[in-house]
Amino acid sequence: MTRTRFRRFCLAAAVAASTAAAAGSAAAATLEAVTDPSFVPFEMLDQQSGEMVGFDMDILAEIAKRGGFDYNLRTMDFNGIIPAIQTGNANVAIAGITITEEREQIVDFSDPYYDxxxxxxxxxxxxxxxxxxxxxxxxxxxxxxxxxxxxxxxxxxxxxxxxxxxxxxxxxxxxxxxxxxxxxxxxxxxxxxxxxxxxxxxxxxxxxxxQQYGIAFNEGSEWVDDANEALASMREDGTYAKIYEKWFGEAPPAQK
Missing domain, CATH: 3.40.190.10 (Periplasmic binding protein-like II)
Incomplete structure (x- = not known):
């Protein structure tokens, strides 16, 4: 291998490694998530497992999987959730949060996921x-x-x-x-x-x-588009309907 070809090889390898590292970093992104501990059947504590379960919990897990991020989940009183997102103490919140003009001034919402x-x-x-x-x-x-x-x-x-x-x-x-x-x-x-x-x-x-519920993110969050794409694909392939039926015992109403 000539010196020129060797240099090109090293450069290509470095670029590939950098790209792989960036992709790995994006895939490994971990968001701080918050929810309300007692909004049945959207989120509630399973006494046997000690884990939070519910409609919102299944929605968040699926969006994270499709959107390419992990999350650490903690609970807090509902009235502290929007301030936590606004101040950056949390990155994403799902807790049956109604989308309002007032809240949209301080956080970014996903597309509505529940009427x-x-x-x-x-x-x-x-x-x-x-x-x-x-x-x-x-x-x-x-x-x-x-x-x-x-x-x-x-x-x-x-x-x-x-x-x-x-x-x-x-x-x-x-x-x-x-x-x-x-x-x-x-x-x-x-x-x-x-x-x-x-x-x-x-x-x-x-x-x-x-009203319509949305998932709240920090203002300017890069994850809003990923969440919206995930929600759209969940509706298209029937995953959303399966989660809805699991927790509400009926098919979701047709989208208007």
Whole structure:
């Protein structure tokens, strides 16, 4: 091998090694992920395994696999999640987070991955039929949630609104009679009514304020496009539908 050919060989090898190293670095990227510990059935602690499970957990795992990143997951109260992303203390959050204009000013969202809304939950013997019936009553909801903002906007000082740190807290307050109703995200309210609520509670009224959940990233995050591509491919190949059916017992509604 001549000296010139040897130099070319070394240069090519160096370029190949650099490219491989860069690819390996991208594949090995580890994001700090956060979620809410008690938003059933989106995220909840499996008592047997000690791991977080749920619809959101399966969605995040699949997106990470297709998007080419790993993640460390930790839990925190819902009202701390957006600030954690905003300040860079976390890189990605999935916790049934409603996409709002206010939140979009401080974090970047993926495309919507779940259509939701807000719903009333009351004791079986309650005569509440709609939101206006909650005037003058005690209502439990969740700190930092869009349901709290909606109640303040619609009822103002006409109701005694108590924000709780976790969904389990507000449901316990309802079951014990400390509040007259709970107003919160429809899928979580419906799940509680069908499971732990048993025959003691019921949902009331229509679905309020149609909402969409998104995955939150730091502003300017390079992973938003990868997450969107992963979500699109999951819908196309049926993976999204399988995850949805696993946790909600039915096929997802057709996309509009």
């Amino acid at each position: 939701s809304g807000l719903r009333i939950l009351v004791p079986q013997n309650s005569d509440v039929d709609e939101l206006s019936d909650l005037q003058g009553k005690k209502i439990g909801t969740k700190i930092g949630s869009t349901s709290f903002d909606y109640l303040k906007q619609e009822l103002g000082d006409g109701a005694d609104i108590t924000p709780y740190p976790g969904s389990a807290d507000m449901y316990m307050a309802l079951m014990s009679g400390s509040v007259d109703a709970v107003f919160y995200d429809a899928p979580n309210v419906g799940y509680f009514a069908k499971t732990k609520g048993g025959d003691r509670v019921k949902t009331a009224g229509p679905l309020y304020e149609g």
